[in-house]
Amino acid sequence: MARDRATTITPSSNTTSGTSTPSTESSLMLSDILEPASPFEDLFGSTSSPQLGAPQQTAQLSPVKPPQDLPPIMSAPVTLRSFSGETDDNVQPGEFLKTFRHFTTSARITDDDLIITSFGDHLKYGSPADDWFAELTSTKQTWKEVETAFLQRFPPVEKAKRTETELERELCELRLKTEDLGKKEKYAGEEVYTHVIFAEKALSLAKQAKISTGSNSIWKVRDELPDIIRQKVKETYPTWTEFCAAIKGVEMAHIRDGVKKYQKEKEEKEKTEAAIASLQRLHLQGQRRLPAAPTSSVSNISQTQQSSTLGGQRNNTPQSNSTNTNAYTGPSSGQGNLPRPAPSPITEAD
Numbered sequence: 520m521a522r523d524r525a526t527t528i529t530p531s532s533n534t535t536s537g538t539s540t541p542s543t544e545s546s547l548m549l550s551d552i553l554e555p556a557s558p559f560e561d562l563f564g565s566t567s568s569p570q571l572g573a574p575q576q577t578a579q580l581s582p583v584k585p586p587q588d589l590p591p592i593m594s595a596p597v598t599l600r601s602f603s604g605e606t607d608d609n610v611q612p613g614e615f616l617k618t619f620r621h622f623t624t625s626a627r628i629t630d631d632d633l634i635i636t637s638f639g640d641h642l643k644y645g646s647p648a649d650d651w652f653a654e655l656t657s658t659k660q661t662w663k664e665v666e667t668a669f670l671q672r673f674p675p676v677e678k679a680k681r682t683e684t685e686l687e688r689e690l691c692e693l694r695l696k697t698e699d700l701g702k703k704e705k706y707a708g709e710e711v712y713t714h715v716i717f718a719e720k721a722l723s724l725a726k727q728a729k730i731s732t733g734s735n736s737i738w739k740v741r742d743e744l745p746d747i748i749r750q751k752v753k754e755t756y757p758t759w760t761e762f763c764a765a766i767k768g769v770e771m772a773h774i775r776d777g778v779k780k781y782q783k784e785k786e787e788k789e790k791t792e793a794a795i796a797s798l799q800r801l802h803l804q805g806q807r808r809l810p811a812a813p814t815s816s817v818s819n820i821s822q823t824q825q826s827s828t829l830g831g832q833r834n835n836t837p838q839s840n841s842t843n844t845n846a847y848t849g850p851s852s853g854q855g856n857l858p859r860p861a862p863s864p865i866t867e868a869d
Contacts, residue, residue, distance in 0.1 A: 523866055524620070549551075578750070594788050597618065597621055597622045597625050598618075599619060599622050599641055600613075600615070600618075601641055601642060601643040602615040602641065602642055602643065602646075602648050602673075603642070603646035603648055603649075604642075604643075604646055604647035604648035604651065604672075604673055605646060605647065606623045606764060611674070611675060611676050612669070612673040612674065612675050613675030614667070615641075617670065619637075619638060622637075623637065623775060630825070631661050631662045632690070633661075634662045635662055635665055638652075638662075638665065639652050648673065651672055655668055673738060677847065681727075682703030683727075683728045683729055683730075684728075686724055686727045687724075687727035687728040687735070687736060689724060689731060690721060690724040690725060690728060690736065691726070691736050693720060693721055693740065694716065694743060695713065695717040695743075695744060695745060695748065696745070697746075697747065697778070697781050698711060698744040698747075699713045699743060700714060700747060700774050700777070700778050701713075701771070701774050701775055701778050703813060704716060706719070712771070713767055714748060714767070714769060714774070715766075715767045717765075717766065718763040718766040718767045718833035719763070719767075721740060721759070721762075721763055721766075722759055722760065722763040725759035725763075726759075729760040730759065731756065731758065731760060732759075733757075733759075734755065734756060734757055734758065734759070734762075735760065736754070737755070737756055737762050738754060740762075741754060741762075744766075745777075746777075747769075747773070747774055747778065747781070748766060748769055748774075750773075750777075751768075751769045751770075752765045752766055752769070753765065781846065
């Protein structure tokens with residue numbers, strides 16, 4: 520069995536120099552702590568025991584040199600679609616060139632020849648852009664020259680821009696519904712409350728219309744805000760920045776309470792309107808079911824008597840067969856159907 524080093528090796532000191540040196544015992548005990556002895560030391564002999572009195576040497580590690588010619592590390596994948604130069608191509612020249620620059624930067628391509636070669640590889644085969652590139656590479660030597668020639672041959676398409684008046688009109692037509700207050704929507708990749716989104720959009724339009732530093736049209740937008748927001752937003756602000764900041768600063772507790780009150784009033788209004796509509800339907804149905812007013816028997820008898828009397832008078836009217844030319848005594852004279860007096864008797868004088 521291996522002997523205990525601490526019990527067999529006694530400490531020693533240097534008396535001639537006047538200075539004490541650490542004992543072998545303490546040195547070995549420290550080394551045993553840092554480097555434990557192998558369990559196979561007794562069987563095969565000690566392989567790592569330091570020699571007493573021998574100077575300890577520290578191994579010097581040489582710095583590791585980084586490997587050369589590492590492949591380029593791309594920070595993120597870049598999707599680069601081919602460019603054709605056709606008029607119906609969805610890829611515009613300016614967009615293609617900007618994406619290609621991003622691609623070369625991410626791929627850490629700095630050599631002009633490699634950039635030019637890669638640029639040609641991203642042109643659609645047999646397209647006008649491919650034909651132009653084939654004629655160009657024999658004369659252009661640097662990437663800057665190729666880039667300049669590309670923009671001259673395929674100038675960026677100018678996008679239709681809204682005028683400042685159109686932007687201000689769009690700003691005034693921006694709406695925030697009461698039903699949407701207190702809700703969250705996706706905006707700029709984050710979950711944001713709707714009134715904050717409204718304020719951000721309003722400020723963006725104001726900046727595009729170049730009126731953000733003034734107070735133009737602020738009152739128009741405020742008048743169309745929900746009553747819950749108007750209660751906490753003043754009528755006038757010096758700039759759009761302050762106005763939009765006031766909208767974003769409305770407390771959520773006030774918004775929630777206002778929305779609850781609004782929903783309750785809306786439900787009561789809907790119930791009232793439904794009750795009124797139901798009463799109107801019942802009234803119309805009752806009118807359709809009412810029968811026509813009956814006529815009395817007395818009225819029917821009276822009408823029959825009147826019609827028979829008039830008919831009898833018309834039938835009993837004497838008819839004259841003689842022709843009477845007297846305008847005063849004829850049937851059509853002014854005397855009409857009135858009874859005529861009996862004619863006077865004929866005398867001897869006649």
